[in-house]
Amino acid sequence: MLYLDHAATSFPKPAAVTAAVLRWYHELGVSPGRGDSQRTTEVTRLVEQTRQGLGRRLGLPGTRVAFTSGATESLNLFLRGFLRPGDRVLTTAFEHSSVARPLQALQRERQLALQILPSGTGGSLPVAAVQAALATFAPRLFVFTHASNVTGAVFDAAAFCAAARAAGTTTLLDVSQTAGWFDLQVGADAFAGSAHKALLGPPGLGFLAVREGVPVVGQKQGGTGSSRALAEHPAAWPTAFEAGTPNTPAILGLHAALHELDDAGMPTRRARAQAAIDALAAALAADPRVVLLQPPSGPRTPVLSFVRHDLDPAEIGAILDQADIHVRTGHHCAPWVHAWLGTEAGGTVRISPGADVTAADILAVSAALVD
Ligand SMILES: Cc1ncc(COP(=O)(O)O)c(C=O)c1O
Incomplete structure (x- = not known):
């Protein structure tokens, strides 16, 4: 998994x-x-x-x-x-x-x-x-x-x-x-x-x-x-x-x-996970059905939320689950922010890797989402 x-x-x-x-x-x-x-x-x-x-x-x-x-x-x-x-x-x-x-x-x-x-x-x-x-x-x-x-x-x-x-x-x-x-x-x-x-x-x-x-x-x-x-x-x-x-x-x-x-290792760990998120964001951005919900600039944790025009977040979660990839879908216990993001109906798909994520992991996510 x-x-x-x-x-x-x-x-x-x-x-x-x-x-x-x-x-x-x-x-x-x-x-x-x-x-x-x-x-x-x-x-x-x-x-x-x-x-x-x-x-x-x-x-x-x-x-x-x-x-x-x-x-x-x-x-x-x-x-x-x-x-x-x-x-x-x-x-x-x-x-x-x-x-x-x-x-x-x-x-x-x-x-x-x-x-x-x-x-x-x-x-x-x-x-x-x-x-x-x-x-x-x-x-x-x-x-x-x-x-x-x-x-x-x-x-x-x-x-x-x-x-x-x-x-x-x-x-x-x-x-x-x-x-x-x-x-x-x-x-x-x-x-x-x-x-x-x-x-x-x-x-x-x-x-x-x-x-x-x-x-x-x-x-x-x-x-x-x-x-x-x-x-x-x-x-x-x-x-x-x-x-x-x-x-x-x-x-x-x-x-x-x-x-x-x-503490010395923290920036390296963060950079590794962040690089994975950036690679995934770039891959997903190529799909015209995807809307990335990233803030425009400034520091970020290794978290990427997105929605797609053609599928509910829950459906995307089920596709990824079929590929044995565990992500979180829905509102993430954040009651107020979805009104501002326009994601009140189904929330988002949220992908959040740890520091040991690999390039192959990111490829697996994008491959599972290509149809
Ligand atoms: C921003 C934020 N605050 C609070 C919590 C609650 O944390 P805990 O599970 O330790 O009670 C979470 C975890 O889901 C969180 O993301």
């Missing part, structure tokens, strides 16, 4: 990642911070190193990184723990349901005022539009994705965060689509991300990292392996955002993945 759906989750995981997960199941078996055995000490050390590895990538100390079940939980935790009744929140047309749905729930529950920045020409998000919205709407929070999971457009998060800081607005950045592909040190106040996409970790794991001084309160109460006598859940980071037995095998898998993904 040719797997080209890395924007959903990366597959296969590197052997070192599955080995680290299996080591927990076969040899370690304990949770961090629960007891004092040698094994517990080793697992606790590995978990703390993983926090530090993530923190280093985000420009925050490891102590400000909490593990969650995924970016979805991280976004829910931050939005529910930060927003107060009547707050004004700015967001964008490119958000995933994991931002759109909690925001809309909180809009009803806490009477938020919500402004959604529209897509600019061809799926862009110009800094000037962000600056104008910050000035006129004066939001308390600006929550936005670093990259569209439909078009692959990477937004100028550093400029957006600088503009928000100057306007006194807190930023929450969803790095699910860029972690592992792009530098994340863009100065956001808070980051939510997934371990299982380009970071190459196991599913069921994500992170919430928040700069010191941002007033966000934990939403869960439970066991922490510490402070037994306290009736309240500890307020100190990262425990404030973690309760119950953690997904330790997944964290150890991410530990191995972060070793695998040395």
Whole structure:
């Protein structure tokens, strides 16, 4: 099977990642911070190193990184723990349901005022539009994705965060689509991300990292392996955002993945996947039935969405499936962007390779689509 759906989750995981997960199941078996055995000490050390590895990538100390079940939980935790009744929140047309749905729930529950920045020409998000919205709407929070999971457009998060800081607005950045592909040190106040996409970790794991001084309160109460006598859940980071037995095998898998993904190799990995996307875009553009939904210029993740005049995305997905090629079709859990792309009816066909994609893989996709 040719797997080209890395924007959903990366597959296969590197052997070192599955080995680290299996080591927990076969040899370690304990949770961090629960007891004092040698094994517990080793697992606790590995978990703390993983926090530090993530923190280093985000420009925050490891102590400000909490593990969650995924970016979805991280976004829910931050939005529910930060927003107060009547707050004004700015967001964008490119958000995933994991931002759109909690925001809309909180809009009803806490009477938020919500402004959604529209897509600019061809799926862009110009800094000037962000600056104008910050000035006129004066939001308390600006929550936005670093990259569209439909078009692959990477937004100028550093400029957006600088503009928000100057306007006194807190930023929450969803790095699910860029972690592992792009530098994340863009100065956001808070980051939510997934371990299982380009970071190459196991599913069921994500992170919430928040700069010191941002007033966000934990939403869960439970066991922490510490402070037994306290009736309240500890307020100190990262425990404030973690309760119950953690997904330790997944964290150890991410530990191995972060070793695998040395920062120096990131541009090369990205360039390899991007070259494949460019080759595929060139091949598809030769077909007059194809409309590519790529942003006009600027940085992109290795994601290519397209539609065809003669077939639904689902039908194209079925043709590729017959050729044993796995891609994603539909709306990709992005509720708002399709209105701007003109793809509301059936969504798009989305092709998203990993860094180990080959020229032969791309040829296989174009060959399957020629009739
Ligand atoms: C932009 C974006 N945000 C959030 C998520 C949710 O991530 P997770 O599966 O880790 O909850 C995804 C993944 O589908 C995504 O693409």
